[in-house]
Amino acid sequence: MSIGYACVAVAVNGSEMKSCTLKNANEELLLSLIKHNLSALESVIDYNVVNGIKLFRISSDLIPFGSSIAADMPWHESFSGEFSRIGQKIFKAGMRVSMHPGQYTVLNSINIAVVERAIKDLDYHAKVLDALGLDVEHKMVLHLGGAYGNKSLAIKRFIAHYLQLKPAVQSRLVIENDDTMFNINDVLEASVIADIPVVFDSLHNAVNPADNAASELDWIKICATTWKMGDGLQKVHYSQQNPSKKTGAHSETIEFEKFLEFYHRLSGRDIDIMLEVKDKNISALKCINCVSNQGIGTLEREWARYKYSILERSPAEYERIRTILTDKNSYPALVMYRLIEDAYRTPINKGNAVNAAQHVWGYFKNKATKFEKNRFDQLMKKYLSDDSSLTSLKNYLRRIARKYNERYLLNGYYFYL
Numbered sequence: 001m002s003i004g005y006a007c008v009a010v011a012v013n014g015s016e017m018k019s020c021t022l023k024n025a026n027e028e029l030l031l032s033l034i035k036h037n038l039s040a041l042e043s044v045i046d047y048n049v050v051n052g053i054k055l056f057r058i059s060s061d062l063i064p065f066g067s068s069i070a071a072d073m074p075w076h077e078s079f080s081g082e083f084s085r086i087g088q089k090i091f092k093a094g095m096r097v098s099m100h101p102g103q104y105t106v107l108n109s110i111n112i113a114v115v116e117r118a119i120k121d122l123d124y125h126a127k128v129l130d131a132l133g134l135d136v137e138h139k140m141v142l143h144l145g146g147a148y149g150n151k152s153l154a155i156k157r158f159i160a161h162y163l164q165l166k167p168a169v170q171s172r173l174v175i176e177n178d179d180t181m182f183n184i185n186d187v188l189e190a191s192v193i194a195d196i197p198v199v200f201d202s203l204h205n206a207v208n209p210a211d212n213a214a215s216e217l218d219w220i221k222i223c224a225t226t227w228k229m230g231d232g233l234q235k236v237h238y239s240q241q242n243p244s245k246k247t248g249a250h251s252e253t254i255e256f257e258k259f260l261e262f263y264h265r266l267s268g269r270d271i272d273i274m275l276e277v278k279d280k281n282i283s284a285l286k287c288i289n290c291v292s293n294q295g296i297g298t299l300e301r302e303w304a305r306y307k308y309s310i311l312e313r314s315p316a317e318y319e320r321i322r323t324i325l326t327d328k329n330s331y332p333a334l335v336m337y338r339l340i341e342d343a344y345r346t347p348i349n350k351g352n353a354v355n356a357a358q359h360v361w362g363y364f365k366n367k368a369t370k371f372e373k374n375r376f377d378q379l380m381k382k383y384l385s386d387d388s389s390l391t392s393l394k395n396y397l398r399r400i401a402r403k404y405n406e407r408y409l410l411n412g413y414y415f416y417l
Contacts, residue, residue, distance in 0.1 A: 004055025
C-alpha cells in the first residue's frame with residue numbers, strides 16, 4: 001500500500017510549473033516552458049524519493065497546451081533524455097504515478113467537437129506516461145462526464161466513445177465516481193460493460209451516494225474486482241470535507257485521526273490511497289508517518305519543517321513537541337501530529353506572530369544590508385499598527401530567504417501554511 005498526493009508539492013523549491021497565455025504561445029516559448037516544467041517535475045520526484053512517497057499524480061500542465069497547439073510538436077523527442085531520466089527515477093523508487101485529465105475532458109459529450117478534443121487530451125496524457133517509459137500500471141483517471149438529462153444514455157455514449165480510443169489509451173484509463181452526477185454504482189455499470197478499472201472516491205461517495213446502506217468498504221471490495229492482472233494495485237481517492245466551503249470541497253489538511261479510521265477499515269487490504277487535499281505532500285507525509293514507524297529521525301526532520309509555523313500559532317504546543325522528541329527511543333508520531341493539528345486550530349495572535357518572525361529574521365540579521373534591516377523593521381511596525389498584514393511581512397522574509405538561499409527556511413512550512 002502506498003499513500004500519495006496530487007500534482008503540486010508544497011515547500012519544495014524548484015517544483016513550480018509554468019505556463020503562458022494562448023495568445024503568447026509559440027514554439028520557442030513552449031519548448032522553454034516544457035524544459036522548465038520537466039525540471040520542476042524532476043524536483044518533485046527527487047523529493048518524493050527522499051521522503052519515501054511512492055504515489056504521485058503528475059500535473060496535466062506539464063506540457064502547456066499539450067493536447068492543442070503543442071500536440072504536433074515533437075516534445076517527447078526533444079526532451080527524450082529528460083523523460084527517460086525521470087522515468088528511471090520513478091521506476092527505481094518503486095513509485096507509481098498517474099494523471100487526471102480535467103473537467104473539460106468530457107468523453108461522453110453530445111457535442112462531437114468536445115468529444116474529439118477529449119480524445120486528443122487523453123492521447124496527450126498517455127503520451128506523457130509513454131515518454132516516461134512507464135508501464136500501464138501508471139494510470140489516467142477520468143470521470144464519466146455529463147448526464148445530459150439521461151444517465152443511461154450518457155453511460156452508453158461514454159462506452160461507445162471509449163471503444164474509439166487507441167489501445168494505448170484504453171490500457172491506462174480508469175474511471176471514478178463524481179460528486180454530483182455519476183455515483184459509484186453508475187461507474188461500476190460502465191466498468192462492467194467496458195471492462196475498465198474503477199477508482200472509488202470517498203468524499204464523492206459521501207456527497208453523492210449510490211446506496212446509504214452500503215459502507216465504503218463494501219464499495220471498495222466491489223471496485224477491487226474491476227482491477228485486473230497488469231493494472232497494478234487497486235486505487236482509491238481519499239479526501240475530507242472542507243467545513244467552511246461548499247459540499248464536496250477538499251479540506252486544507254487531512255485530519256489524521258479521521259484518516260486512520262478509514263485506513264483501519266480497509267482491514268489490511270493492499271490498496272494505493274491518493275490523498276486529495278490542499279496541503280498536498282504535507283498531509284501525505286503526515287499519514288505515512290502515522291501508519292508506519294519511520295523512526296524518530298523522520299519525525300525530527302518533519303518537525304524542523306513545521307517548527308516556526310507552529311511557533312507563530314502556539315508556543316505551548318511548540319514546547320510540548322520539542323519535549324516529546326527528546327526521547328530518541330520512542331516514535332510519538334500520533335502525539336506529535338495531534339499537537340500540530342491543535343496548534344493549527346489556534347488563531348494567530350500578533351505576539352506569537354512577531355515572536356516567530358523575529359526567530360526567522362535571526363537567520364539574516366548578521367548578513368542583511370542596512371536597507372533590508374530597515375525594511376524589516378518598517379514592515380514589523382506596520383503589522384503591529386495594523387497598517388500592513390502578516391502576509392506582507394512573511395512574503396518579505398521569504399524573498400530575503402531566497403536571496404540568501406536559506407534552505408532550512410525555504411524547505412520549511414512557515415512561508416506556506
